[in-house]
Amino acid sequence: MSTKQTFEHPAPVEQRDLPSLKEVIEVDPSAGPKPLTIQEYKARTAAREQPPKKKRGGRRIKLLSARRLNIELLKTATNEEDRQRYKERLAAINQQLRGAK
Numbered sequence: 644m645s646t647k648q649t650f651e652h653p654a655p656v657e658q659r660d661l662p663s664l665k666e667v668i669e670v671d672p673s674a675g676p677k678p679l680t681i682q683e684y685k686a687r688t689a690a691r692e693q694p695p696k697k698k699r700g701g702r703r704i705k706l707l708s709a710r711r712l713n714i715e716l717l718k719t720a721t722n723e724e725d726r727q728r729y730k731e732r733l734a735a736i737n738q739q740l741r742g743a744k
Contacts, residue, residue: 703740710736 662670679687713736717729 706736706740710740 710733713729713733717726717733720726720729
């Protein structure tokens, strides 16, 4: 038999949280954030400097959005009078769309 003592439970192990970014950089400075290359810097600043795209405001686009809204209203109409009014307006918008370019 061995003279070594065996324990039912192993000795407790010290548990630590994951190291913070500051601790990692103190241990290994090359593990920190990398400096941007010139190309990366130019790409980021160029994307920031571009003006936002302009929304279309033409007559055709306005008619298309009005048509979409009218179709939704037609689907949700509760009485026949409203349905008839939306159908007439939809026909008028479709007619204007055929003429608008």
